[in-house]
Amino acid sequence: MSTNSTFSAARAEVDAAAIAPLPRSRKVYQQGSRPDIRVPFREISQGDTPTMFGGEKNPPLTVYDTSGPYTDPSVKIDIRKGLAAMRGSWIAERDDTEQLEGASSKYGQARQKDAALDALRFELKRQPRRAKAGKNVTQMHYARRGIITPEMEFVAIRENLQRERYIEMLRATGPDGEKMAARLLHQHPGQSFGAAIPNLITPEFVRDEIARGRAIIPANINHPESEPMAIGRNFLVKINANIGNSALSSNISDEVEKMTWAIRWGGDTVMDLSTGKNIHETREWIIRNSPVPIGTVPIYQALEKVDGKAEELTWEIFRDTLIEQAEQGVDYFTIHAGVRLPFIPMTANRLTGIVSRGGSIMAKWCLAHHKESFIYEHFEDICDIMKAYDVSFSLGDGLRPGSGYDANDEAQFAELQTLGELTQVAWKHDVQVMVEGPGHVPMHLIKENMDMQLKHCHEAPFYTLGPLTTDIAPGYDHITSGIGAALIGWYGTAMLCYVTPKEHLGLPNKKDVKDGIITYKIAAHAADLAKGHPGAAIRDNVLSKARFEFRWEDQFNLGLDPDTAKDFHDETLPKDSMKVAHFCSMCGPHFCSMKITQDVREYAKQNGLQEAEALQLGMQEKAMEFVKKGSQIYHQR
């Protein structure tokens, strides 16, 4: 990926690698209550169990799919045209928005008129929408009025992962189908720390969670291309991937490519953190081509507008930036409204000061003017903008710790408490809110972060960066933070912001993006399992069954990254015939514990330890019976 090539809108196209379906996967859709609610999933087909292990059929498994139309071969992808406006009719039919004649922000108007940008510009035919005067178009507003929107129904279907269909397919495999279903659905009871996840997510449940602020659906009316998704502690744990250029590196096509790459591997939302050139145009390309919600930190762009001089920021510039981005379709804004003047000196004695960019900008502004933050002062004005487009708040943690040393300090928790107060202000306006969290926190201090957030922020979704559990591994901070992310996800965090191996060192390339994504998919799933999220263990069980039965291809394909799994296997055993081998390179053909276990089962069967019988009796009793018998006959010590 070039970092300096000149971008041309005319030549823009998406990377072929981001379009091909994953191996043995196909896109399937489940229709909702109306034909235009078509919820996408990825269906992974499997081979039959080898005869020696029972020979049963293994139905395809449906998994959550963030990749959008890119992996649907029936959709023609042209990033110059952008994705179809799937939500367009839902938004229009609510009849509470109006189409504007053009951008209403001054900056948006100026960029549109600038002929020098023609070659860069995404040509959007559609004009932006805004709520009609006096209207509130947030999902929370609808939810509180008892309305189940198509977005809510979409989310409900999506979260259930077609589990009921899968169970039916298991049952239909044959006479042992019921047993197989019981086996593959088995899951250890979780420890949810107060989360309350129903077995089946209904549209009404989604509505209720949105209404009480415990979940959000980031869904700007100007991003009709997005596929609705929910962020909340009673839904699957989500992950976010950051992309974005900087003054030193990257261009538009790189960023679009990173976005399509991130969603291919499981990014649930993408934040565009650009701070370099042509931020406005880069963002437009990303949004028009993104099926996932896009988040930004508007203060970054506002700062560019005043040439990097924080003290020159004004409410007017910031406000214009919010409107500019809201009308492009940004789904959530990180707003550092909690960096209040009185909290700033609490950071003076820190080891690593203020590490949040937004936080440090606002700190500098506050001190330069000896004034309370204009963002804090104008918070209700911001709410008015948010509800006119349904942009969700992501209340930024500008005072998050940048080292384990600074974790859980006074500055951090003072800000968190303020974020809790602001959450309630936003809710007063029916504006959707999530709250950002740290950062760098040793393992044993992580739970306090979650507890404090739950206490102060009234179960508004928590959205954390890691946290990194140690500072000693630059180059591996996807791992130092993946540990913390898994823990805080277990404790109740709704979305985990990924960290790539390049954290602290440089801008992530595609490999780094993928490493970050897969690490965070692991953390999120480990959290779902620990919380006891209904059905979370199915994929683990299905993959483990494939592994045990030496279905190599199925083992690869059921995993988070089939390509890497296959490559790793092929490094030692490249031949295709080895993909059906009943052994592996770790132990070789004559020495395989899985094989020996099969022998043990076979032997046990032949010698009167009928496995089927054991299954029926319940293994525990059977085993205990054997223990007693065995103890009498064989125990010779």
Next chain:
Amino acid sequence: MSTNSTFSAARAEVDAAAIAPLPRSRKVYQQGSRPDIRVPFREISQGDTPTMFGGEKNPPLTVYDTSGPYTDPSVKIDIRKGLAAMRGSWIAERDDTEQLEGASSKYGQARQKDAALDALRFELKRQPRRAKAGKNVTQMHYARRGIITPEMEFVAIRENLQRERYIEMLRATGPDGEKMAARLLHQHPGQSFGAAIPNLITPEFVRDEIARGRAIIPANINHPESEPMAIGRNFLVKINANIGNSALSSNISDEVEKMTWAIRWGGDTVMDLSTGKNIHETREWIIRNSPVPIGTVPIYQALEKVDGKAEELTWEIFRDTLIEQAEQGVDYFTIHAGVRLPFIPMTANRLTGIVSRGGSIMAKWCLAHHKESFIYEHFEDICDIMKAYDVSFSLGDGLRPGSGYDANDEAQFAELQTLGELTQVAWKHDVQVMVEGPGHVPMHLIKENMDMQLKHCHEAPFYTLGPLTTDIAPGYDHITSGIGAALIGWYGTAMLCYVTPKEHLGLPNKKDVKDGIITYKIAAHAADLAKGHPGAAIRDNVLSKARFEFRWEDQFNLGLDPDTAKDFHDETLPKDSMKVAHFCSMCGPHFCSMKITQDVREYAKQNGLQEAEALQLGMQEKAMEFVKKGSQIYHQR
């Protein structure tokens, strides 16, 4: 690394990359109570703080060093000769061992006589040692008789990491030295779940921990080349790296290379799990060149001796194998004595059966003979062998779960309880013991493993493989398991057995070994921090300080993998001048939160918020004072 080249002892040499010292690191030794106790450390030097940040001197930091003489430029490395027998005189002067005339195992004798092996064989001049008749030569035996061995003193010095010297150096940096020391030594109180780690590890403390079985020093009298190290919950959490050939792949030089590579990056012990050709000779090369304890699973080799037919195993063959390996110098044996006949049917209903190789071999044997395990039956005979060479037990978890589905089941805990009983049998013989643990366990079930182990095994060190917290990420199981490893390390596990990205897929190459090691160093250190291990946070603090002060080279060099950190940084900013840049590629020169924080501090200082004053007063009071003042003057809402 070739996997099929022919090995020749004459040409054997160590990879140059494994010998070069790490950047700005040098080997230092601390002498103990006698000149031949020289404990190695790695000292990482740092640059001065840039003038704009205060200009102070930053003393070198001492870190734990597992790399042995390889990173000491004053030592000439010749793997044909092996390492110096550092512990030779300690063992000899105890006068409780005798030099044998040659191997006493039949197999060892046969291999020595086989001329076809001449080209492969490591030429050891020294004859093996064994305890004199009636003597017990274990560290536990000495400890229980009140003797502090040089090994114990070595360990005590090693665990303290020259912390007192470092504090002195900090104090000596200038008038603010005391303040800097207080800052860099700051650590959040830990949550240790009952571990009791003193601030200073004394030789007497080590002796006491060994005596009560809460720690072990794996130190076979036939491995005098080893540098003593401790495994126990009141010491730094350790990690193990597995290497070893299989019937399909690898040769002797590859395995020696993997060993030197593993210890370079922090492997505290190495297990040679070879199951392929020339296991005996491969092991000899590894041990003679290893400064870290070597573990094995003797049943693997015993099985090779009966051509892979588990049912043909006999106590005599196993016993001969134990003696063969003990006389080569293996420091700990994984012994699957807990796979008892009555437990085997408890696994029949598992999703993934018995996944431990040793466990499945023993299960097959038990069922084939309808008899209790001969290892269990002969456990006291094994103790007699162990104490004649000081081989430590690693009581194998042959029934560990191979999937989250099977986690914490009856078979697993039945075995664990047996391992607890066997621990007490071993202790009766003063034989050192650690206990192996799983495996595949979802996060919320991990603590039960630790709690059960503590309960049944009386605080004998726990040594776990991961555990993997989800099964859905083949190709990334270093990460799925690193999460579990960090957790169980926090809860009290003494040593974490690494998992590489190739787990379930193939044999690890050097890159995989390094990825596994670094991931597990992270997990172990995150655990130390969470437990509140005294001084654990120093390296985090020192690195964070370097990071905050834009000392790029120091940030790289203080991390676990300086090479990768530097490479990542250089991908975006390759020029050397950028290594002193006060910005980075993530944000660029005009947009840097660290820089803005400096501005904030500067501004705060100029405006009467004296940082020094704040430090003296204690920041909390000062900040609160400011809050009150600020609230009155500036708060306008």
